[in-house]
Amino acid sequence: MSATASHDDLVEYGFRRVIITVTAVLCALLEIVDTTIVNVALTDMRGSLGATLTDVAWVITAYAIANVIVIPMTSWLSQQFGRRNYFAVSIVIFTVSSFLCGNATNIWELVVFRFIQGLGGGALLVTAQTIITESYPAAKRGMAQAIYGMGVIVGPTLGPPLGGYLVEHYSWPYIFYINIPLGIIATFLTLTYVRSPKYAEKLKSNQVDWWGIVFLASFIGSLQFVLEHGQQDDWFEDTTIIVLSVVSVLGLLAFIWRELTYAHPIVNLKVLNDGNLRVGTFMCFILGFGLYGSTLIIPIYTQQILGWTATEAGMLLIPGSITTAIMMPIIGNLIQKGVPQTYMVALGFLIFFFFTLWMHNAMTPDTGEEHLFWPLILRGIGLGLLFVPITTMALSTLQGRSIGEGAAFTGMMRQLGGSFGIAIITTFITRLGQEHRVALGAHLDVNRVEVQDRVHQLQQGFMAKGFSANNALEKAYQVLDFGLTKQSTVMAYMDIFLYLGVLFLCCIPIILFIRRGKNKVDPAEAMH
Structure with a gap:
């Protein structure tokens, strides 16, 4: 009262x-x-x-x-x-x-x-x-x-x-x-x-769970460093990576033990006894992984590969975001009318799969705005079908104070998924780009007639601009090298989108583990 x-x-x-x-x-x-x-x-x-x-x-x-x-x-x-x-x-x-x-x-x-x-x-x-x-x-x-x-x-x-x-x-x-x-x-x-x-x-x-905070920070911080620097530091060949990997694992174990045994835990892990919340938090993690990961790739791709300005890269994302905004009240009404969130989430993951497949096929060194517009509209529709339904579905079998704890947990896992996604994707871009460069470089044999003709053509072009024969030849090889790097990077981006699509597709069967909640959850809870 x-x-x-x-x-x-x-x-x-x-x-x-x-x-x-x-x-x-x-x-x-x-x-x-x-x-x-x-x-x-x-x-x-x-x-x-x-x-x-x-x-x-x-x-x-x-x-x-x-x-x-x-x-x-x-x-x-x-x-x-x-x-x-x-x-x-x-x-x-x-x-x-x-x-x-x-x-x-x-x-x-x-x-x-x-x-x-x-x-x-x-x-x-x-x-x-x-x-x-x-x-x-x-x-x-x-x-x-x-x-x-x-x-x-x-x-x-x-x-x-x-x-x-x-x-x-x-x-x-x-x-x-x-x-x-x-x-x-x-x-x-x-x-x-x-x-x-x-x-x-x-x-x-x-009464403050200071140790819980310390363990959480050491687990997340160490893991993040390992993910970010593992590739460039040759992973477990580096002492720092090994030490921080151990710190991360111990920090996670200590954090779980502390939160399950302390009277005033900073994060109430016991709320994860609810099966729907467990599945929901996992899907929130995947959503954050794919959402923030794709948001990172697109501006870098358009500026670095296509040569767009920062404003053009930013404006590209507006139509998809407006689509999501339009979808939100529609999804809210469908939830209130009793349409099962599982159907929406399954459709949302399927749409995200088609978005990543579309992006995989659309990405080239010369892709135009018209090729990216509709895939991003599709992404906006998929995001609208995932964002609120996943959280309300995760909270559907919780009651009272547990609803708030569960909402905070799903929000935290969505953020964590984004952090992991960005770290892993940047690592894979570097690794996959190097692999593709080596593979493509094997086809650039200077003894091949096609390669010699291309080099000669470029050399003649630079000589026509006033460069000497030697300087023109050097610049011709630089152009070939730049094109090789550009193409290998685009292929790395294509691989990332394909892997993200497979990840989203694999999430659909997991929804079968969700059971229908008896109590209604206000969609507003999903905005945490």
Whole structure:
């Protein structure tokens, strides 16, 4: 009774509710936009900071790892410091670290500041939803979730084109500087209008699962380093890789033991006793793996191989994102009408398989926008069929407090899947690219008549531009080498999409293990 009263006390009306809604949606947008805005700037970051593709991928994964670590801690931090104070401090951390990201002088400074930014941003998405929900009376909670949900959908849509525009017309640091004025406004509005609930019980500092946090961070951080640097450091031939692999395994085992035995675990693993949640979290991991992985590949492919500008690369993703936004209310209505989520998820995975197969066949060194438009529309449809149904299906047999714990778990696993996907995909791009280069190089025998004719043709072209015979010959071989590298990289991208498609196709039979839940779950829960 007291808990209900406490939540009712937070209901706002009129101007205050409008301001609180705008503030919360703004903060959610900041967090989501910064997840995708860097994708189209990776090429420019590599050039200005002198980083490799593997190194620059850490700009994305560091942010995602920090999100995963801090999300399970959000509930305790809100209780300990008050939701308003915690929310405001998170915005400040996010804003200050954005400034530091823009001023980074090397890739590892940028990675560290992005990790700090992720610690601040991790609280924004979860807490913003809670603030909006509690600001509306029970009868209008559906409207509140619709407003918040549209913000969540618009965020990924805005990120790539906004990032592309800023990179093309200014420079990549401005993708971080844009957060500063918005962060200052959000902090002021939060301190002025947002209120904290009166918590009936606060965890004491000695009850915090510090060891759980340490074990979780050591497991994720070590594993991520192994995935990112294993290829370039020759995997288990390198001492550092071996040591961190051991740390990762021990960290995982220690984390599982700690969470199952501690009275106040940072992540309640016991909720995984529910079969639907186990299957759902696995599929969330796969969804994050494929979703974030394909989002990473497409901008790099269009800029690096096709020579597009950052803005053009970002604009390419807009139609598919709009398609997903259109799909969301349709899927919500279908769920409310009782259409089984298993059918939607199976269809969604099948559509994602066709998307990856289409991309595999469409990718060439000269692919045009018209060849990528419809595959990305198909991807948008598949994403709409997967995002909310997977989570509501995972939560369908949970009740009470377990629903919230399960929702947080699925969100965390989706983020982890994205981190693993980016790390593994960048590693495979390097390895597969090298393999294809060796295979293609075997056909470039200088003794073959076709190769000699091509070299001679190129040499004559350079000589016509005023180069000497020797310089022209050298440039002719450089052109052949560049073409070889370009083609081998495209073939690596094609392989990645094919492997992702097989992965999605293999997920369809797993849905057979899902049992129909008796209780209805609000689709809004899926937005965690």
